[in-house]
Amino acid sequence: xxxxxxxxxxxxxxxxxxxxxxxxxxxxxxxxxxxxxxxxxxxxxxxxxxxxxxxxxxxxxxxxxxxxxxxxxxxxxxxxxxxxxxxxxxxxxxxxxxxxxxxxxxxxxxxxxxxxxxxxxxxxxxxxxxxxxxxxxxxxxxxxxxxxxxxxxxxxxxxxxxxxxxxxxxxxxxxxxxxxxxxxxxxxxxxxxxxxxxxxxxxxxxxxxxxxxxxxxxxxxxxxxxxxxx
Numbered sequence: 001x002x003x004x005x006x007x008x009x010x011x012x013x014x015x016x017x018x019x020x021x022x023x024x025x026x027x028x029x030x031x032x033x034x035x036x037x038x039x040x041x042x043x044x045x046x047x048x049x050x051x052x053x054x055x056x057x058x059x060x061x062x063x064x065x066x067x068x069x070x071x072x073x074x075x076x077x078x079x080x081x082x083x084x085x086x087x088x089x090x091x092x093x094x095x096x097x098x099x100x101x102x103x104x105x106x107x108x109x110x111x112x113x114x115x116x117x118x119x120x121x122x123x124x125x126x127x128x129x130x131x132x133x134x135x136x137x138x139x140x141x142x143x144x145x146x147x148x149x150x151x152x153x154x155x156x157x158x159x160x161x162x163x164x165x166x167x168x169x170x171x172x173x174x175x176x177x178x179x180x181x182x183x184x185x186x187x188x189x190x191x192x193x194x195x196x197x198x199x200x201x202x203x204x205x206x207x208x209x210x211x212x213x214x215x216x217x218x219x220x221x222x223x224x225x226x227x228x229x230x
Contacts, residue, residue: 108132109132110131115211117211118209126146128143134153153201153213154198155199156198157199161178163177172184179194
């Protein structure tokens with residue numbers, strides 16, 4: 001009986017061992033089914049994809065002449081507006097000079113109409129001064145006399161910072177409202193900060209009776225100096 005029990009126990013133990021071994025083999029097979037691809041192979045495929053997506057060096061070199069042409073076009077397109085702005089800025093500081101060729105330029109009123117001497121005398125008194133358009137359209141004062149105008153006109157632009165200087169009858173002077181410069185009845189500077197007298201221009205009467213101005217190139221009769229405005 002004892003030997004029978006031992007044999008039965010031995011058979012049960014063997015069956016249990018075989019069942020356990022089968023279970024381990026089955027688990028190992030199932031586990032191998034869900035294992036991720038080998039890490040040694042994935043980078044190779046990924047690297048190939050990267051090379052295809054990013055491109056490879058093919059030995060192609062862009063045409064140097066084409067690149068130089070594009071650089072030239074870019075520089076030219078940028079230089080044109082810069083030069084235009086710079087030219088306008090420099091022209092602002094370029095000094096104005098008298099009309100070309102020394103010819104007479106007809107004066108105009110505020111609307112640009114011609115100034116006729118007979119009409120001027122009727123509407124102005126002795127020692128009156130009024131602004132007119134003179135050389136290059138700049139504002140000049142015509143100086144009235146009892147029967148006409150003086151043989152010179154006075155530029156109204158202050159020699160300090162370029163303000164238009166009004167005539168003040170009560171002071172019998174041109175007085176700048178910007179910084180207090182003063183000029184006598186003929187435009188000679190008598191008080192700073194203006195460093196120079198007002199510019200001059202010759203006046204004349206054209207055959208049609210119109211008043212005209214022309215550049216003053218001679219010595220300034222008020223100071224004995226060469227004209228600074230030429």
